[in-house]
Amino acid sequence: MRLSRYFLPVLKETPSDAHIVSHRLMLRAGMIRQAAAGIYSWLPLGFKVLRRLEDIVHQEQIRAGHDPMLMPTLQSADLWRESGRYDDYGEEMLRITDRHGHDMLYGPTNEELITDIFRNSVQSYKQLPLTLYHIQWKFRDERRPRFGVMRGREFFMKDGYNFDIDKAAAMHAYNRHMVSYLRTYERMGLKAIPMRADSGPIGGDDTHEFLVLADTGESEVFYDKRILDLSLGERAVDYDDWDQCAAIKQEWTTPYARTDETHDAALFDAIPEEYRMTSRGIEVGQIFYFGTKYSEPMNARVTNADGDLVPVHMGSHGIGVSRLVGAIIEASHDDNGIIWPEAVTPFKVGIVNLKQGDSEADSACEALYKELTAKGLEPLYDDREERAGGKFATMDLIGLPWRITVGPRGLKNGVVELTSRRTGESREMVPAEAIAELEAIYSEV
Ligand code: 5CA
Numbered sequence: 001m002r003l004s005r006y007f008l009p010v011l012k013e014t015p016s017d018a019h020i021v022s023h024r025l026m027l028r029a030g031m032i033r034q035a036a037a038g039i040y041s042w043l044p045l046g047f048k049v050l051r052r053l054e055d056i057v058h059q060e061q062i063r064a065g066h067d068p069m070l071m072p073t074l075q076s077a078d079l080w081r082e083s084g085r086y087d088d089y090g091e092e093m094l095r096i097t098d099r100h101g102h103d104m105l106y107g108p109t110n111e112e113l114i115t116d117i118f119r120n121s122v123q124s125y126k127q128l129p130l131t132l133y134h135i136q137w138k139f140r141d142e143r144r145p146r147f148g149v150m151r152g153r154e155f156f157m158k159d160g161y162n163f164d165i166d167k168a169a170a171m172h173a174y175n176r177h178m179v180s181y182l183r184t185y186e187r188m189g190l191k192a193i194p195m196r197a198d199s200g201p202i203g204g205d206d207t208h209e210f211l212v213l214a215d216t217g218e219s220e221v222f223y224d225k226r227i228l229d230l231s232l233g234e235r236a237v238d239y240d241d242w243d244q245c246a247a248i249k250q251e252w253t254t255p256y257a258r259t260d261e262t263h264d265a266a267l268f269d270a271i272p273e274e275y276r277m278t279s280r281g282i283e284v285g286q287i288f289y290f291g292t293k294y295s296e297p298m299n300a301r302v303t304n305a306d307g308d309l310v311p312v313h314m315g316s317h318g319i320g321v322s323r324l325v326g327a328i329i330e331a332s333h334d335d336n337g338i339i340w341p342e343a344v345t346p347f348k349v350g351i352v353n354l355k356q357g358d359s360e361a362d363s364a365c366e367a368l369y370k371e372l373t374a375k376g377l378e379p380l381y382d383d384r385e386e387r388a389g390g391k392f393a394t395m396d397l398i399g400l401p402w403r404i405t406v407g408p409r410g411l412k413n414g415v416v417e418l419t420s421r422r423t424g425e426s427r428e429m430v431p432a433e434a435i436a437e438l439e440a441i442y443s444e445v
Helices: 021-028 045-065 077-083 111-123 166-185 225-229 240-255 266-271 320-331 358-374 388-398 410-411 432-445
Strands: 032-036 037-041 074-076 094-097 103-106 130-139 152-163 194-195 206-212 220-222 257-259 275-290 300-303 309-311 313-320 349-353 379-382 402-405 417-421 426-429
Touching: 021 032, 021 320, 032 320, 045 130, 045 152, 045 166, 045 320, 074 379, 074 402, 077 111, 077 417, 103 130, 103 320, 111 130, 111 152, 111 313, 130 313, 152 166, 166 206, 166 240, 166 275, 166 313, 194 220, 194 240, 194 275, 206 220, 206 320, 220 225, 225 240, 240 417, 275 320, 313 320, 349 358, 358 379, 358 402, 358 426, 379 388, 402 410, 410 417, 426 432
Parallel strands: 194 257, 349 379, 349 402
Antiparallel strands: 032 037, 074 103, 094 103, 130 152, 152 313, 194 206, 206 275, 220 257, 220 275, 275 313, 300 309, 402 417, 417 426
């Protein structure tokens, strides 16, 4: 992409109504614009990051054996009356009446709709286990939408629903989701810690939230520092292996980690003092096991191996995809702007032409641009007639992890400069070497 033709409305001024760094940077970097309180348009740069996260979520869900689908944003109130949540959900639910006088709602979550789909098509335990998920916009009429996309009213969420014959099978689905979420966040360059949580309006007995540590997080968290050393890395995971998934869950849930909602001071104080940590965290996902809470009232039953009709055991599992964009920025930025992890960056490398209009600099940049593009290294080429300082400031603000700087002085010796956004370190090399380095870096992402 050439910056001269790209819609990137960066702001020089810091927006006064944005109170946390990710909100400020998303506005300044031209990623989002507010449409109404807690509702945002995603401009090209922001949309690219959102799509990257969505892709990672899909890949990891499919790897875990879950089936992607798409349910609508609008739902009929009738199903929610069956589960009893139409009245229980309260003011967070946006209720709408259509022209025929039918009660509708903008879905805050989809337990009822998916249970309805399930009960109309599945009759036997032989069709289980089954996990269906979608990534769709949700609406919750939050009393205080704030922090930009972190607590929006409209937000993009992955929600998945497992259907199993009994509690043991549903607990495997729970464990499997925990493992696949750990892998998902790790791929995004994040450390997200599973913490025992409260189930709130979704209900159920077993639930964990995934929290990313950040000073601006809304939750207070207490944890054993040693949990930060855990990583799935290259471990081969067999998502059908109950024991392996249970062992990984055990590994991550053994060190103490809880939010203020479930904090137990006595357990916490039993941890050696040097490992005891208190900080703030952003909730980027939550998994639930709630058994037959929806299948009983909604009559979602299947025949088991003995021929008896039994309600299915369910859980639901959510990832805050739009919130993650903000969470990644909270976890990865400096005074000059965003620092994207390679896995989610909107463009893989920026090209800065220090002397636009100089025929040698222009043709060196063109050659780089073509070759990087051909290799799938998605460059953003700043080909504007602007001074170097302004170009560097824009690149730093939008946070591409790598930058290639091309100027007449270097070109005299045949070299360009490759700079890391994270460390600021710059090295001179011939263009082919810079391309080869980037290829090597991105082949590992
Ligand atoms: N049905 C279940 C699981 S699919 C559910 O709705 N879970 S949830 O309420 O925990 O939401 C899942 C994730 O969506 C949260 O962990 C959070 O990351 C994200 N989320 C929830 N509310 C908002 C909001 N107002 N703005 C942005 N993201 C949100």
